[in-house]
Amino acid sequence: MPDRHSARAVLAALTDDFQPMPTPAADPHEPDGPIEWWGYAAAVTKAEENTGELESVLCGVGTVGGVRAVLVAFEFGFLGGSIGGRTGALVEAAFAEAVRLRLPVVSLTATGGSRMQEGMRALTQLQRIANAMHGLRAAGLPHIAVLRDPTTGGGWATLGAGADVTLALRGAQVGFAGSRVRPEGPADAYTAESQFDTGQVDQLVTLTELPAALGRWLTLLTSPSDSAPVPAALGGFALPATGWDAVQRARAAARPHAAAYLDSYFDWWQELSGDRHGGRDPGVLCGFGSRAGRTIAFAAQCGTATLPSGFRTAARLVLLADRLGIPVLTLVDTPGAANDSAAERAGLGPAIASLFDAIAAARVEITTLLIGEGGSGGALAFAAPGRTWCTSDSYFSVTAPEAAAAILKHGPGQVPGIANRLRLRPQDLVDLGVAAGIVCPHATAPGSPR
Template identity: 65%
Template sequence: MPEPTPEGTAARPTARAAIAAVADQDSFLELPCPTEGLSEDGPDGPLAWHGYADSRARAEERTGERESVVCGAATIGGTRAVLVSFEFGFLGGSLGERTGDRLEAAHRHARDHRLPVVSLIATGGSRMQEGMRALVQLQRVARQSELTGAAGLARIAVLRDPTTGGGWATLGAGADLILALPGSQVGFAGSRVRPADTDPAAYTAEAQLAAGAIDDVVRPEELREALALRLRLLSAPTTPEPAEPPTALGRTELPTTGWEAVSRARAAERPRATAYLDAYFIERAPLRGDRCGGTDPGMLCGFGLHEGRTVAYAAQCGTATTPAGYRTAARLVRLAGRLGIPVLTLVDTPGAANGAEAERAGAGAAIAELFAAVATASVPVTSLVIGEGGSGGALALAAPGNLWATPDSYFSVIAPELATAILKRGHEETRSTAEHLRLRPQDLVELGVARGIVTGHHH
């Protein structure tokens, strides 16, 4: 790691300033350090890197820290959490062997006390002066983070400036929810090791949000409340009962014909997912991005508070769902399962996106992933069709055995127009085909596919 100059760190908050900015006043208690000083390798570390001991001594003097990370427990908005904060002024916030010791101790403390982990990251990556002994800390840190996640505890990362190298590729990108401060440099490749002709804008928090790699960019003055909300939602006591389906917001009378059901579901004035989420949840925090390059604005995912308990949601907005949308929903369902939070899905799509771009982005695999996540969910899933239920692209989001419908909805093996074409019928037979498909909400109940029709009142 190149050593930053004191001037270079002037604008960056220290590890303790980053903690003070989010923790409730006087609530932070530092964890005892597992080991101090260097290992048995001698003063200049495992590589006997000339001058390393002096660099460390200067870093200690300048920052007042003994290592590149400060770990402890605190409350954030009243919710207890383990806090891990990087000190960029200490050898560029680099990860060495002692950093690994501290991070492992922090995660063990989190599991022992059933606490979520919040990582406030600012790092240039692995510590050059410790060579491979530093690099293998990434395996160790990844294991500790995964053990915490497997224990049903939430991991939230806050990406400060910069978040690069192994710190981003383990604690950062491996977290359940990822927030970033505006303008932060975020990327696996740090600024000194990228191709000379590369676009620097790709290595920013904003670019990572657009690429589906993080959940939100949050201004520093809003960070404390953003963390408090997410910790409140992800640490709230849950019950194994399924989420109740929302009440219908649109019309209450049932459609008489199949084509009327289709027309009503497609009507521009019909209430959409956002209206349902606003009515159902007091507050909510979004989960965005599929973590492999894509986002779908037509699939809203996150966690919300409904009548005192947390419910996870994945909601289609009436558009053709892209592979990124299915992957994001699958990520939401798996995370909710690990945290023991029931899931609500709102079904509303004419079908999966079916262009060449969707096929190249792995549509089949993405839909299969969501079918699998819902089929094997360890928490109850409740589904409500609020508009169009277009074929397998809609069914992937639907809970088997706990599907409900609004009077404004339909669900069909395929859209009536496409069914007409497949059956080689004339265009004028679309309406009669819609009848044959038995796709009205009341048909779905009679066929045993839907449990019931929700009205404007609780059933």
């Protein structure tokens, strides 16, 4: 069932040392609010009596999974968790306290949106909250959102969708339009599951799973490593004799792929899912992993043609990691960018450009390992200039040998010879200065056989 637990019940499930911040008293000069909505004062009094709370949000500091954080928990029983003037003031103060204490923020939303009885003053609280969120980002601190039931209106469009990482409780109603104001029709788009499928939510959890999941994310986002070491190769070390041999070895189904490298490199890792623009690419794994107790971010291609959403998700990952001071590992393995008409309509060019720009602008260390196919610009967008290594069962090429043959109007029989002429083998990449070296299996540092 969707979660309608009280704010205090959810907080109690997450932390046993919650220290609340004070709630400001209502303005005695505006008993019925800024627009003098008749009966508003009585409604607030009834909400206080029913919930035991003074406002629709509780803010304070507590420890979750061993990490201290500022917690912002909405009480849906208080006027539908609606956002009014005091709500905005409390959320603003909580984010300011997080900046002062250098702590992450966890927002636990359950809200129907802005408080109608306060008119436009209530709606402008969204600007106030957005400004507070910007201050946290500028301070290099993370914000994790947990979407409870329901999360709609301005609460979704600020604290929910604007967080660095967004978790959602299974079965929750999530969407900008609430159930009473949306157009008639299927409601499946307004669910946590739909928001996950379309790249707006990173992880779906149950209330029982929430404490552990939240603890993992808080640990990852607050424990940056100093660097991203080059992974050891998982395959063999014998180098390919020809370019065509390199292509065939990189395309072999049995060679190690991205998930195997992530499992070998990290003690454990957590996936960041979706591009926040309506898409998910199952062929790109992005997220954060723990290695010897410190966090490294990763963006890994899984051997398929990369979709626009894959490039945007990787750019999102690099930008977030850079802001939090977390180094990044990228794994390159793709025959190239998806270049069909659907990809073009989905903004393929701008998506690739966004990743090139994110890597170019990054201040943290980015390390790249080519683990399979390196197909043209769709692969290069994932690669760090000057810090790219390769395995012996990989290749990197300006274009696929088959595409080069087509451009030159040559037949299929000439593809192997063209592959040889493209100088795409690992050892060729080192000679050309494209790769810094070829990694050895089980190596502790990158090395070259040359």
